[in-house]
Amino acid sequence: MTGTPVLAARDVSMVFGGLTALSEVNLTLDEGQILGLIGPNGAGKTTFFNCLTGLYTPTRGTVTLRGTRLPSDPAAVTVAGVARTFQNIRLFPSMTALENVVVGRHSRMKQGPLASLFHGPAYRRGEQAARDRSLELLEFVGLGRVHDELSRNLPYGDQRRLEIARALATDPSVLLLDEPTAGMNPQETEATRQLIFAIRETGVAVVVIEHDTKFIFSLCDHVSVLVQGKLLVEGTPDVVRGDPRVIEAYLGKPPDEVEAEVRHYADETADHTQVIELDGGSEGDKR
Amino acid sequence: MNIPPGWAWLGQALLIIAGIILVIWLCRLGERRGTAYLADRPAYLRPLALLGGVLALLSALLPWVTFELNDGVYPELSTLQFFDEPWGVTGFRGFILLLGLASIVLAFVPIPAKRRVYRAIGLALFGITLFNTGFIIYYGGGIGAATAADGVVAFGGLVGLVAAAVVWFAHRSGPLEQVPLWNSKVSRAVAYPVLLLAFIALLLVVAMLLRAGTTADGDSRAYAGPIFLSLLFFISGVILALNGLGFTKWLTDVSDKHRLWSVVVLLGCSIALPFTEAGTDYWMTIAVNIGVYAATAIGLNIVVGLAGLLDLGYIAFLGIGAYVAANFSEASAAAFGIKLPFLAAAIVAAVVAGVFGAIVGSPTLRVRGDYLAIVTLAFGEIFRKAAQNDIGGLTGGANAIPDIPPISAFGQSFSAPLEIGGVKLPSGVLYYILVVVLVAVVMLVFANLKDSRIGRAWIAIREDEDAARAMGIKTGQAKILAFLIGATLAGLAGAVFAHKTSTVAYDSFQFIESVTLLAAVILGGMASIPGAVLGSALLIVLPEKLRDFQDLRLFLFGLALVLIMRFRPQGLIPDRHRRAELADEGVVEAPSQEHNVADSTPGGGAAVTR
Ligand SMILES: Nc1ncnc2c1ncn2[C@@H]1O[C@H](COP(=O)(O)OP(=O)(O)O)[C@@H](O)[C@H]1O
Ligand SMILES: [Mg+2]
Numbered sequence: 001m002t003g004t005p006v007l008a009a010r011d012v013s014m015v016f017g018g019l020t021a022l023s024e025v026n027l028t029l030d031e032g033q034i035l036g037l038i039g040p041n042g043a044g045k046t047t048f049f050n051c052l053t054g055l056y057t058p059t060r061g062t063v064t065l066r067g068t069r070l071p072s073d074p075a076a077v078t079v080a081g082v083a084r085t086f087q088n089i090r091l092f093p094s095m096t097a098l099e100n101v102v103v104g105r106h107s108r109m110k111q112g113p114l115a116s117l118f119h120g121p122a123y124r125r126g127e128q129a130a131r132d133r134s135l136e137l138l139e140f141v142g143l144g145r146v147h148d149e150l151s152r153n154l155p156y157g158d159q160r161r162l163e164i165a166r167a168l169a170t171d172p173s174v175l176l177l178d179e180p181t182a183g184m185n186p187q188e189t190e191a192t193r194q195l196i197f198a199i200r201e202t203g204v205a206v207v208v209i210e211h212d213t214k215f216i217f218s219l220c221d222h223v224s225v226l227v228q229g230k231l232l233v234e235g236t237p238d239v240v241r242g243d244p245r246v247i248e249a250y251l252g253k254p255p256d257e258v259e260a261e262v263r264h265y266a267d268e269t270a271d272h273t274q275v276i277e278l279d280g281g282s283e284g285d286k287r
Numbered sequence: 288m289n290i291p292p293g294w295a296w297l298g299q300a301l302l303i304i305a306g307i308i309l310v311i312w313l314c315r316l317g318e319r320r321g322t323a324y325l326a327d328r329p330a331y332l333r334p335l336a337l338l339g340g341v342l343a344l345l346s347a348l349l350p351w352v353t354f355e356l357n358d359g360v361y362p363e364l365s366t367l368q369f370f371d372e373p374w375g376v377t378g379f380r381g382f383i384l385l386l387g388l389a390s391i392v393l394a395f396v397p398i399p400a401k402r403r404v405y406r407a408i409g410l411a412l413f414g415i416t417l418f419n420t421g422f423i424i425y426y427g428g429g430i431g432a433a434t435a436a437d438g439v440v441a442f443g444g445l446v447g448l449v450a451a452a453v454v455w456f457a458h459r460s461g462p463l464e465q466v467p468l469w470n471s472k473v474s475r476a477v478a479y480p481v482l483l484l485a486f487i488a489l490l491l492v493v494a495m496l497l498r499a500g501t502t503a504d505g506d507s508r509a510y511a512g513p514i515f516l517s518l519l520f521f522i523s524g525v526i527l528a529l530n531g532l533g534f535t536k537w538l539t540d541v542s543d544k545h546r547l548w549s550v551v552v553l554l555g556c557s558i559a560l561p562f563t564e565a566g567t568d569y570w571m572t573i574a575v576n577i578g579v580y581a582a583t584a585i586g587l588n589i590v591v592g593l594a595g596l597l598d599l600g601y602i603a604f605l606g607i608g609a610y611v612a613a614n615f616s617e618a619s620a621a622a623f624g625i626k627l628p629f630l631a632a633a634i635v636a637a638v639v640a641g642v643f644g645a646i647v648g649s650p651t652l653r654v655r656g657d658y659l660a661i662v663t664l665a666f667g668e669i670f671r672k673a674a675q676n677d678i679g680g681l682t683g684g685a686n687a688i689p690d691i692p693p694i695s696a697f698g699q700s701f702s703a704p705l706e707i708g709g710v711k712l713p714s715g716v717l718y719y720i721l722v723v724v725l726v727a728v729v730m731l732v733f734a735n736l737k738d739s740r741i742g743r744a745w746i747a748i749r750e751d752e753d754a755a756r757a758m759g760i761k762t763g764q765a766k767i768l769a770f771l772i773g774a775t776l777a778g779l780a781g782a783v784f785a786h787k788t789s790t791v792a793y794d795s796f797q798f799i800e801s802v803t804l805l806a807a808v809i810l811g812g813m814a815s816i817p818g819a820v821l822g823s824a825l826l827i828v829l830p831e832k833l834r835d836f837q838d839l840r841l842f843l844f845g846l847a848l849v850l851i852m853r854f855r856p857q858g859l860i861p862d863r864h865r866r867a868e869l870a871d872e873g874v875v876e877a878p879s880q881e882h883n884v885a886d887s888t889p890g891g892g893a894a895v896t897r
Contacts, residue, residue: 053757078759086757092750095743103747107759109740113768116739117732123739170759 004067005030006205007082007174012051012061014044014229021047022229024061027207029174034196034206036220036237038213044229045209046087049176053077053084065174079107083172085163087179087209093152097143097162100151101134104169134169141165141195157188164195168204175199177208181215193219217241317452322459329461336394336405339454343387343412346447347380352423353436358509361426362419379415379517383447386412386524390454399467402458403531409455411524415517416451420444422513425839467533471540478545483552485538490556492522494563497570500832507834515832550727557723561716571715572787573831578722579605579784580823582729584807585816586776591805592814592862593737594769595749596651597660599801600667604774606674606796607643608636608781613688613791614681620688622681629694633782637775644774651766655752667801674793687792694721694786701786718787725783729776730816736772737814745769746814810851812858821859 007029014022021044029035037045050056052063057072064070070077083104092100109130115123138144141161146154151162160180167175177196181189189212196206196219210216216223217237224234225246233243240246325331351362363377376384386408393404423433423444433444473481499518500511508514529535542549561571587601612633617626627635650662677684693702694717701717736742744765747755756762785791807826811818829847833840851859 055753055757074753074756075759075761078757084757086754090751090754090757092747092754094750095746099743103743103755103760104758106740106744106747111740113741116736116741119735119739126740166758 003031006033006066007052007207008064009048009052010062010064012048012058012063014047014051014056015059020229022051022058025226025229025231027224027231029205029207031205032200032203033222034200034208034220036216036223037207037209037226038211038216038223039226039232041211043226045226046178047229048226049084049178049207049209052176053082075107078170078172081171081173082176083167083170083174084176085160085167085178085180087182089156089159089163091151091159091163091166093150095151096148097138097151097154097158097165098131098134098147100162100166101137101169102130104166105130105134106170108169108171134165137165137168138162140168140198142191157184160184161192161195164199168199172204175204175206177206179209179211181210181212189215213241318455321456325456325460327461331460332401332405332457333394335453335457335460336390339409339412339450339452339457340387340390340394342446342450342453343383343390346416346443346450347376347384347387349443349446350439350441351380351419351443352427352432353434353439353441354427354432356423356426356432361423361510361513378514379419379521380443382415382517382521383412383450386415386521387450390457398532400464400531400533402461402463403466404528405454405458406463407524407527407531409451409458410527411520412447412451412454414520414523416444416447418516418520419513420448466531466536469533469537471537471544473541475545478541479548481538482542482545482549485542486549486552486556490559490563494560494565496522497565497573497828501569507832512833512836554723554727558720561712561719562710566713566716568713568715571713571719573827575715575718575722575783575787577820577824577827578719578726579780579787580804580807580827581820582722582726582780583777584804584811584819584823585726585729585733586773586780587804588773588808588814588816588819589733589736589745589776590769590773591808592819593742593749594745594766596648596766596769597656597663598770598773599660599664599798599805600647600670601663601773601777601804602796602798602800603667603670604640604644604777605781605784605800606670606791606793607640607774608633608778609785609791609795610674610682610688610781611636611639611778612782612785613691616691616786618688618691620683620686620690622679629696629782629786633779636782637778640778640781641771641775644770644772644777645767647774648767648770651770652763664798664801667796667798671793671796671798674796682791682793684793687790688785689790691785691789691791693789694718702789715787718783722783725780726820729779732772732776733816741765741768806848810848810858812861815858815860815862818858818860818862 005028007027009025009027011024011026012022013020013024025044025048027035027037027048037048039045047056051058051061052070054070054072054074054077062069065080065082068080070080070082092103095103109126111123111126115126135144135147138147141164143154143158143162143165146158151159154162160182164175164177164180180196181192184192193215196208200206208216208219217240220237222234223237223240225232225240225243233240233246235243362380390405390408393401398404420433424430427433433441435441496515496518500508500514502508526535560566560574565574583601583605586604587598590596590598590601612629612635614621614623615625615627615632615635617624647663647666651659654662674682675684682688693700695701699705699717701721702714704714705712705716737746744755744760744762747758747760748762748765752762788795803826804823807822808819809822810825811820811822829844830840833843836843
């Protein structure tokens, strides 16, 4: 594809005190693309997402959306059209699934304080439209039947999908998914893969962080490998899969042992992540 | 040996605390053992209920005290010797008699969720007997007052405690039932009269509670505290039982479905309060105070309950509203010679308070959590000090602004008594009606905002601020708006306050008042409107009623708060969301308050995170 990329990061660096979490990372996302971002734990993937969405202000470098520079304010970035999910699920626990998604509509609703106060006809139309759209999105991710459940009571996999629906409610052009299948079983993982394809069909470009290399290679058009804050390799899945540096750095094993190790590694990290999630904390994603 | 007096006191206090801990520990042990034994013996329900009921009847008829207490006979008819006049028992012994009868009768009546009802009866019995026995012992100067002394025995209290324990254990026999769910889809022909009756009952209960233990002027009769608390325990028991039967849930569902009618009836009932036994000057004043407090508490609820921002200086906004209204009232100490009509003055007061709210709220862009609490605390103190020093000649300093004329409309002064068609209404009744309107307006504002784009944004910020920002919510604006609207409502309440009390003095706006407001919000249930009203009512009425406990008053008050928070962390009337969040765990879950000392914008500035 040609023309301006949807999302472009140029030389993004992020330094925490003495720790360089990201160093001159470049990334280009084209229309309709699914881009995979892989790398070992602590490589800086989540930090990179935080820089893209304005949660962190990069120490150096710029992020542009269709050629316009993105501000370092998460709300403004979302309004501009970049939505995200979080590695450690961050729903609004005491709201229902539907209410969570309606919050996602926030920036697309025109309802001033006065309309909020008086609940006139315009208010009612706006609310109804937001609810309808949100229900549609819940159906889209397969959660239509549980729209009235409190999000905290949903099973783990449903919570991840609800987070995706909530992000989609902001009408994004780019969707950033931080480990969307962490802690999921194989069936749920497959469903998520199909969901991401379906999201691409609606014209949203997607960036996915994942540990499960098999998942990434079967999903993405383009894969970038991040190791210790540096972009190591990028290219099509085939190129990346065969690159000896990736195998060396990411897996530390010669090519023929990779396939078996990949499975093992993916399972292990998935379990590991889940344990951390349940404890309520995680590295990278600051609360 | 010379022991300094303080030490003896300390020793005594420690001994009492140790004793209380021992008793609690023993009770818990017994409770656990009993529960374990009864868990798979559901058939014990009836015998235990019967035994408990009979013991309760016995306790009501036995003498409770061995000699006459200092302030006269207590309980009434305490000299009644064994069953002379069983139906003559009044006061708390009457309640015990009723609870005992209920326990016996219900043992034979098939009702759902029986164990939940027995739990309510047991708790009510326990509260009434424990409190009254304790009171007699404390007031009579020793255990002898409630057991045996000078050849007189009075085991009413002890038998009552045993009865309470037995009824409690009746509910432990076998598993606790689910709260039954009643079909709330009823026709108007059923819903309207039921709601009407329910609200009238509520009105009568409120009036009864207000008047309990006092004369018409609000002077405490002797033993006002125990009389009031016994009634409170009894009514709480009845409500708890109705709750267990699923009746209150049904009623709230029905009133949700017929909202307009509920609002109309509720308004009507509120305005009818002056016509009940609580329709005296004194209780109108108290009711106005409750209303002013409730309106302010609902405003605070926007900041604390919805947006999750702690504000420890909130009373300052009430103060700002009050001073503004006072200055435009043509009181002799007012800074401006102009007199605005009340409505105009109230609006100016609200706007000025709102502006200050936005100013105080602006640090929320930078600070979170505990730090914000300190900023607001400081603001509250700055306001009080400024008022004390008569900054800008607007507050009258230590002299306050006295003699604020009452509101008057259509030639009728609000503080004068009113006569409509020969019915004499207490003075202050117009203020009361004004306050009912004020609270209704504030409730409407709260309810509408909560169920709107901005309300959802506030709740999202409360639950997870970063996720809220990632949803495109401009959190800074939303938080300032929360402060602004909350302060506006408080300012409105302040305008009424100024005219009603007729004096606005800086020491009405102390830190403790902010804390009390916060307590009203938390006690009633965060983000819940009826909760804020109930919380305010309790926090104003309880101290009035507990006056004759003097030194113990604050202790009892604090104890009640601790107990409520221990056993009902979601508050007395929790918000739907909060109820779901806290009820099934029974523990306080700090909503998104995890502490993490990470900077929210590294390289971007010195934001202080939670
Ligand atoms: N707010 C922060 N302050 C300090 N160090 C951070 C912060 N956020 C991330 N890091 C560090 O940056 C590195 C990259 O973390 P992260 O982006 O979470 O990795 P990944 O998502 O690839 O597992 C880690 O060493 C982490 O400790
Ligand atoms: Mg990560």
